[in-house]
Amino acid sequence: MLTLLKQETFLLLAVLAAVVAYPLEHWMLHSGQPVALGAGLVLIAFIVAASMRVAHHAELLAEKVGDPYGTMILTLAAVLVEVVILAIMMSNEASSTLVRDTIYSAVMLDINGILGLAALMGGLKHGEQSYNDDSARSYSVMILTAMGVSMVVPEFIPEANWKLYSGFTIGAMVVLYALFLRMQVGPHSYFFSYSYPEKRRRKVPEEEPEPVNVALSIGMLVFGVVVIGALAEVMSKTLDLGLEGTGAPPVITAILVAAISAAPEILTALRAALANRMQSVVNIAMGASLSTVILTVPVMEAMALYTGQPFQMAMTPVQTLMIFLTLIVSAINLNDGETNAIEGMTHFVLFATFIMLSLLGL
Numbered sequence: 001m002l003t004l005l006k007q008e009t010f011l012l013l014a015v016l017a018a019v020v021a022y023p024l025e026h027w028m029l030h031s032g033q034p035v036a037l038g039a040g041l042v043l044i045a046f047i048v049a050a051s052m053r054v055a056h057h058a059e060l061l062a063e064k065v066g067d068p069y070g071t072m073i074l075t076l077a078a079v080l081v082e083v084v085i086l087a088i089m090m091s092n093e094a095s096s097t098l099v100r101d102t103i104y105s106a107v108m109l110d111i112n113g114i115l116g117l118a119a120l121m122g123g124l125k126h127g128e129q130s131y132n133d134d135s136a137r138s139y140s141v142m143i144l145t146a147m148g149v150s151m152v153v154p155e156f157i158p159e160a161n162w163k164l165y166s167g168f169t170i171g172a173m174v175v176l177y178a179l180f181l182r183m184q185v186g187p188h189s190y191f192f193s194y195s196y197p198e199k200r201r202r203k204v205p206e207e208e209p210e211p212v213n214v215a216l217s218i219g220m221l222v223f224g225v226v227v228i229g230a231l232a233e234v235m236s237k238t239l240d241l242g243l244e245g246t247g248a249p250p251v252i253t254a255i256l257v258a259a260i261s262a263a264p265e266i267l268t269a270l271r272a273a274l275a276n277r278m279q280s281v282v283n284i285a286m287g288a289s290l291s292t293v294i295l296t297v298p299v300m301e302a303m304a305l306y307t308g309q310p311f312q313m314a315m316t317p318v319q320t321l322m323i324f325l326t327l328i329v330s331a332i333n334l335n336d337g338e339t340n341a342i343e344g345m346t347h348f349v350l351f352a353t354f355i356m357l358s359l360l361g362l
Contacts, residue, residue: 010053025234082258119278122339135286155315173295
């Protein structure tokens with residue numbers, strides 16, 4: 001028991017933060033803007049700590065079942081955290097563009113940030129790194145379709161027809177995800193896996209890995225998501241008040257939400273790249289992008305239909321340009337089954353451009 005408590009120190013600290021935050025919520029919201037902003041940032045740190053434990057247990061389950069099921073569990077856990085935070089923040093009357101900006105930020109962070117940095121670091125260490133190019137092509141075309149249907153076409157839908165198109169979008173995303181799941185775990189699962197060549201290793205005694213307690217990992221994963229939801233409830237209010245009137249671009253909040261959910265994935269992808277396992281990086285980065293769009297959109301659209309209040313889902317011209325530029329570059333880079341440092345740098349430059357445009361309020 002003591003060992004378990006020691007392992008879950010971060011999650012316990014997040015629970016303690018939630019227990020303290022709720023009684024102090026009124027005080028934090030009425031003690032001035034600096035206090036509210038500071039409290040919001042501290043709560044974000046605890047949310048990241050809890051999400052790291054959620055990702056850890058998702059990773060244990062992933063190792064238990066292996067690829068492609070493993071990376072599917074990792075990406076679903078990250079998307080679950082994102083959806084929970086978004087739903088809570090939107091219920092607190094957040095910006096009508098928060099959902100759109102968060103999905104856009106997540107795709108930029110996953111493809112240009114995670115994939116770019118991982119390919120750059122892995123390329124500098126290993127040179128060219130191999131992966132299954134079938135997976136990259138499948139991910140790219142589905143991301144393009146999902147974002148086009150849900151975040152480009154809405155710009156041309158009359159306001160009077162938003163409910164009808166919103167219902168259509170939900171159905172389209174569900175069908176796409178059902179097909180994706182069938183491909184990923186069914187007859188085409190080989191699209192998302194890669195047989196790495198065996199390497200000669202020095203004969204060093206290896207410790208036997210500890211057996212994975214599946215029930216415990218699932219329970220801790222679910223508990224961690226609940227804790228994150230509780231912290232997000234207070235964080236959203238304090239952060240909104242703390243940023244009010246500061247001149248910070250509205251997309252900053254969206255970037256924070258995307259970064260919170262992606263933080264564990266970044267570490268996992270970088271470890272995989274440095275271990276010369278680029279297929280895992282592609283599955284994490286591209287899979288997380290696809291899952292973010294294809295799962296977040298229907299949940300949030302259903303919420304909009306339930307409340308009768310539509311969200312602004314159509315991307316701005318700059319966002320649309322960046323998405324198409326990103327997907328074109330990824331289609332070219334991920335077309336030959338090998339990545340290198342130059343390809344990683346092209347994506348990372350696009351990520352830096354995304355950050356600059358966001359700081360400029362574009």
